[in-house]
Amino acid sequence: MIRFEQVTRRYEADGRPALDDVTVEFYRGDFAFLIGASGSGKSTLLRMILREGLPQRGKVTVAGQNLGLMLDRRVPDFRRSIGMVFQDFRLLPDKTVFDNVAFAMRVLGTKRSAIRKRVTKVLEKVDLAHLAKRYPHEISGGEQQRAAIARAIVNSPAILLADEPTGNLDPRASAEVMKVLRWINASGTTVIMATHDRAIVDQANSRVVQLHRGRLVRDEPHGFYDAPEGSAAWDVLAQEEGESGLRAHDPAPLKTGVVPMLPPSSAEGPGDEHAFSDHAEEHPDDHREDLAPAPGEDPAVLDFDEDPVLRETTPQDYSEQLEGMELTAEEFDAQLADPHDVPTAEHPAYEHENNSAADDSDSDPDSDPDSYPDDDEHLGNPEDAEDIEPEHNESEGTGEKNSFGANPAGDHLEGDDLDEDSSELPEHEAQFEDEADLEHEEQTGLRVTWPEHLRDGALGHDVPEPHGDFNGTEMPDLEQDGYTEAEDEPDDFSGEPALEELPEQPVPEEPVRQDFMDQEPLTRGSLEESPTGKLAPIAPAPIPPAPAAPAPVEPARVAAPLRRLPPMYPTLPPPAPPQAVSQPAAAAQEPPSRPRLSWLAHAEDEGAGSESPVVAARLSRALPLETRGSEAPGSETPGSEAPRSETHQPERPRPETHDPGNIPAGSPQESAPAAPAVRAVPRPKSSASQSTYTDARRTAEHLGIKKSRRSILRRLRRDV
């Protein structure tokens, strides 16, 4: 499904390659851990699957498509079949959980009713339905990550990439996130997870792919974090951990330990370094110069020769393992020609089509999730989410209002309600765009054909960035960019839509897998069922009717080190002392180097029944959730902080009081000019807006939406 063939990727022409002659394949339904020291190339590999950066040498193939040959305009479609989750969650701080998940569909221009149904189901599946109205800073880190996962899977990706998804979580929250990921994988979705978390890898008994300085040094079908002792990969691990002052069998330098905190001096290490690494804002266009091969040099050979460990452990050491895992050309073709690889009734695209007729006449109420959590009918029947449609006749435009709207009495919708629908282009804008297309047709004789996802108000036009150095971390200077408040929009569109003369490329078939919505939903009970937080081994994913990829040949495991895992919850009674404490287990008693984040919010959600006096004392000092929104900046406890929360001042209407029909004076909606040719460009006024914009931009990027600050700002204006 995902194949790297002798891939070399370097960011700087004269620098060490981030990936160096890597050959590896991930199969449909895989659950693979990507491990390696900080800087070993894990994130680079994940991003290359997203086609964020192309190799200077070698080939990356995803679902049969050579990414090096993929046209740029195909990339957004391609990325929609891949979900991505990050260590720092990257939720939009000014949007509720519901809206964060919905945003991933709104930016694609999905119909509002379809969004509501899908988001409802996904939140139920990850057990966040009861928190749909909360803002990111009002939920724990684990819940934030589950919301981020919900956002990543809401468009039913065939592949889910997770870059240290548990890196900021305590063991219990990590266990919950892992359960969600396992559940997604059980539906056939390929999951590749970069991690430093030794405990999670060891308990999963899943595939382990290890990188060292950009080179693949291990690929075990069922591995532990530590390579088999005495193997070449063990030596590599020992060397890199030796360099960092740790032994190869020491606990991972992250938060997998349990008990007390490390002294401050011990908190430094590769893990912490990694925790703050963030290259995810990179865009392939940012490194166009990287696409050229390094002039007259074979860095792979040079680096290999200079690396004493790799010199001892030649690549041939792993060739036997890899040989057994290669698909033959026939097998690969057969996999791609899978007759099941067609959209199914469960596929959201299909659902979208089927619903489109109803949607067209849908006098949808606002998707304001305020009413959603109160909708006992749905919350009480998460298994019966499909019953939504028969119970409520959408074509009559009233059923969903009764189900989801803040208006169970069935009051008629007001015009403002409809205006809030971000999936529907405001009339003057829609008319305007049509006119622009017609004008273009008249002038050139060529009819404009917009891609499907851009037609219905998606507004994801590919507008070139006015400033090449803008990296999404600051607000754009609209005036410097030549924008004015009442600017005539089409003058800015220097990018051209696709013309009819160009043949439409066929949309790649998405690998068929069991829709994860068919899986049993996770419940709070199931997420917390393990009092020890111990993860059950990941069951081999049932790969239904699709032809099974050839099973990787498991190499003979050489004396895998026995390690007894530490308990994961410090507040629980200590387990019986181990009968034989191995060296790694003894080392695992060392205190963790990373403070547990978001423990407070999490404990609070669980009620005041904590038996821990420390927790009780901290809880007694904490504000109740309902009052957090009015806390002064910086008054939040470190444990409840969310990424970028320092830039978010929650001075915005709470969802409970949000009335879409009550648009404040001077808001973009109210001040929108009636004349179609002139439209206000919103200018974010606060740091919260800036943060929201930045996150929206990132989200759009990782969803494959071309960067366009204008379209993102417009989207935000309608959503907020």
Ligand SMILES: Nc1ncnc2c1ncn2[C@@H]1O[C@H](COP(=O)(O)OP(=O)(O)OP(=O)(O)O)[C@@H](O)[C@H]1O
């Ligand atoms: N955008 C970039 N520009 C230049 N060099 C980069 C860029 N991104 C990564 N690198 C370099 O490529 C190498 C691999 O980085 P990568 O982020 O893939 O490692 P990693 O294994 O994911 O590390 P970590 O565990 O810390 O996230 C590193 O040497 C890094 O400095």
